[in-house]
Amino acid sequence: MILLETLYVAPPTLTAQAPVLAIIVPLLGACAAALAPSGRTGWMISVIASLFGGWMALAVATEAMREGAIVYVLGGFNPPLGIALRIDAMGALLGLLIGAVGALAAVFSGHSLVAEVRTEKHTLFQAGFLLCQAGLVGIVYTGDAFNAFVFLEISSIGTYALIAIGEGRDRRALPAAFNYLILGTVGATLYVIGVGFLYAATGTLNMADMAARLSTLDQNASVQAGFAFIMVGLGIKAAMFPLHGWLPGAYAHAPSLMSIFLAATATKASIYLMARFLFEVFPDGTAFGEAFLTWVLAPLAAAGAIICSIQAVFERELRRIIAFSSIAQVGFIFLGFALGSAQGLSASVFYIVAHGLMKAAMFMALGALALSIGARRLDEFAGVAREAPWTAVAFAVGAASLVGTPLTMGFLAKWGLIEAAIASGQIWIAVVMAAGSVLTVIYVGRIMEAMFFRAPAPGAPRAKEAPLGALAPLLALAGLSIWFGLDASIPEQLSQAGAARLFEVRP
Amino acid sequence: MTTPFLDANFALNVALLLMLLAIALAVVRTRSLLAAILLMGVYSFVVAAWLMVMDAADVAFTEAVVGAGISTIVLLGAILLTHGEVVRVNWRLQVVPAILVLVVGGVLIYAAGGLPNFGDPASPANSHVGRIYLETTYGDIGAPNVVTAVLASYRGFDTLGETTVIFAACVGVALMLGFGPRVDTAPTVDVMGDHHVVLRVISKMLIPLIVLFALYVQFHGDLGAGGGFQAGVIMAVAVILHAMIFGLGETTKAFRPGVMRSISAFGVVLYTGVGIVCLVNGGGFLDYDFLFTPQVEAMIPPGLLGDPDKPHHWGQHFGILFIELGVLLTVASTMVSIFYGFAGRTIEAIKAERGS
Amino acid sequence: MLVAAGVAGLVVAMALMIVRAIVGPSHYDRILAANSIGTKTVLLIALIGFLFGRPAFLDVALVYALINFVATIALMKFFRYRTLASPLTAAPEKEHKNG
Amino acid sequence: MADALHWVGGGLVAIGAIWSIMGAVGVLRFPDVYTRIHAASLTDTGGATLMLLGMAFLAEPGIVTLKLFFVWAFVMLTTPTASNALASAAYSSGHRPRIGNFEFMRGNDSPEAATKGESRP
């Protein structure tokens, strides 16, 4: 907590407006980038706007830690009449993750975009990237169920086209983007239907008001169906196990910038929104909610964690391995939710951050390698550690965190989840976690073996170390994984404070 | 009226919904894409009539301009570029989707059992926030059209998001279709030496009228049905009509694609700017009561707009005016950009086919 | 009462037209039906305004009349020229062909 | 007086509706595209005129009447134009009328085109 406050320095007038500024600065940045005369200017605008957005997210986090939860009223009309942003410590943590990864990815894009996307598209690409960022921050900050849908769509519509731009390198990006568009829109529409059912039962759209009204209401058919639709809709967006079909293609074929940013943040925002509906909007302890956690969420999450890890073991393209690993990790996160305890929730949120940072580092390392070699398959990466040691080391740090090596953030995250599972007596969840980790070791081991211990194939294109402008954000991300592995006070305090607050309100 | 299910309103409702169902089933069944598009156009017509029966004049307005106008044109542009008009059907592959859809439908029907009766004024949906808006709008905002008031002021942040979505679509379509080799003037595809004097003359007469009407819809928005979005689409339709009659080359000379994209961004900036002005003046984001500083408000003659005791009506009025202008700019330019994207590709497609 | 009868008549006419739109057989039949349904919708919306006491909603009818026109032009260009972009010429050299 | 106007207006609206139904029946029953276009465009313009005139009688003179006039003007502009464009598009794509004498139309059309008729799906 002390650390957080020392990090954040700003005038109080700015702090008071930070929640909305964290959303609208990237938004304005997007407009400015679209108007920018050259790709270089667009990149600078993107970096500045992302950094400013990240700074504001820091302000929000500081405030949320101090106040417990921030309510920012928009338009001068108190909820439920107007729309309000409502940010508790966990939301602030997620916002911080989005801001940090967004800023680092924006810096990195200075090199990767030039290599991957045609020059005349750079300004619009940066505009789309910033829109996506604004939308994701909006999803985690808003306190209004319908407003969340609008932000979901802002981030998605920007994303679809940006993934499709990956066709310059691999035409499979186009059908992947189209599939994502179809499934993503179906998911968002199912979410809207669910919100409609809740609105029919409560007459309000504000989440807090909804929660208050639902707790006095009989759990009738339409409320239950609303809940189911929201879960399925957001489950598609969050790549929950049987609904994850869009993810591998989208992550594997998108331009590097989008892979980094999406892998670290996009599914995470939807997962967090799901958590809010699970633990904030719906009254705890109802038979229906309990049954969902025990009989639907937990088995699916466990199945996803195991099956997708196995798929990752047998996959040959490196980016697809990491994409499948992401789905498996989402399964771990949902296992934490399924515990239905404050400890489980806070462990899951911590895991979200850990996973976001490590996946960002891994995809960014691949992006940095893609600057010099156009490799896709795992064996094409043989021996890159000798040619690009720093990049490979950063990748290895991310991978180590993914496996759960001590001294990395991933270790603390896994440990926290297992602890929470044991504390609530669900030993089988701990066992699934352990089994998933073993599988993770296998596929990460394959990657490491190829990168570090195999000699490069003769005649293969030589990898080169990425230029400093691309290496610096990469090392920063890897450094964050290690820093939080040594001293996790910032994410830990925020996630625990948020979870404790939620479960205190509804014991 | 005391027996709400037997009145003319309900009978119309049932008739129109049954038509919708018939059309939707025909869309499912048809193998011709073009037929599906035409049926969707008809569907949208019927939806708009139904919306009028449901007292949703503003939504009907939007459905009119979007469903029948823009969607049809964009879909036509897309099938021109994809050269496929007949869909192949493999009935064996449809079993799983059918089961899936039946499950979803079953859940929905089960859920519908818990919904309040249709038209019930005392249902939760109609008695909580929705009612409060009706009671407070006049005092808070002073605009007769409650839908516009809610859209632009109470839930102005949603509308900012909506405008941003439109801008995102502009960015997306431009990234996908907006670049590549361009031709200055469209080749004249003169099939049989047609002459279209009638169309050209009528369109020349219509286009200024359409723009005039768009302005009326724009500035009449807080008094009657309509607003920035609808006006924007109508204005875009005027440009699209010009492009279709006089050629894309002529139109892009007047409304350059790059300029259109810039205007789209500028609309969002204008909207956000209004919010920031409120923020700088000490209110929350988009709190139009703070659009003008107290010094300015003191200069306003009392009662000029709305209630004489409420000088903030002035701020609300102008706030709504400005943000609707932002919406208009973004929507109009985005719709034109989207049309450029699809129609412009057509030229390239024709050239590519002729070349090969 | 007579207005209600008018609304009912229009709905019946629309239903018949929808049958034509669904059955086809050619695309021109569908366009024709769509166009005609458009006109009927314009009238229906205007009449609904009268029936329910809000004739001020004629704006919606007005905008429908306009959109209907533009969509029909788009369809016509689609069928005849296979492009939305080319200009419609006013070539004066040929005589009127089919009256 | 107002009552009389009301009856006149209502009557015109009802006649217009009957007119529209007649047109719709024509569209449903006539044998080919051209006769159907004939039925639709004739009754659309005629029916619309009657109904809008009727509504003008029902409404108080003022902005509503003006809007009704504009709706009428739009319908009168668009329906014939669209019908004209539609018929010419149908003709040039190879549809030939099923009934009536159309010898005078021969010229730049190939015989295959003339037999295509109603074959499009």
Added chain:
Amino acid sequence: MSWLASHFNYVIVVALMMAGLFIVFSSGNLIKRMIGLALFQSSTGLFYISLSKVSGATAAITLDAGSVDGKALASQLDPAYVQQFGVDGVVYANPLPHVLILTAIVVGVATLAVGLAIAVRVREAYGTVEADEIEALSRVTAEQAEPAR
């Protein structure tokens, strides 16, 4: 039967949703799938608007009490309703779902445009818009990434 009467709208809306969803999942043609998606999204609009219907109400554009419209309207409405649910003597429709659906329609058209744009690019890259053919061609691309073993 009375349940059907009071929930008729929802039944039809569910049928429309199913129709849209069926097209999305069963069709292989990308354009047809976009059409299905548009149908599906539009049916949510119908759902919300059905929720907002208030029997005997009028559109939520408040009337000047003295205007001709207002007087004519007030005389048509049921006095008991007006007394219980009316504002200034007239029952108005619930405006909130209208606002939400305005936004949803806009989102729908944005999605449609972007989706079709991507479909057009798919056609340019693959020469087809049928999902199974695209998948087969994608497999070829994936195998090109593999060396001959």
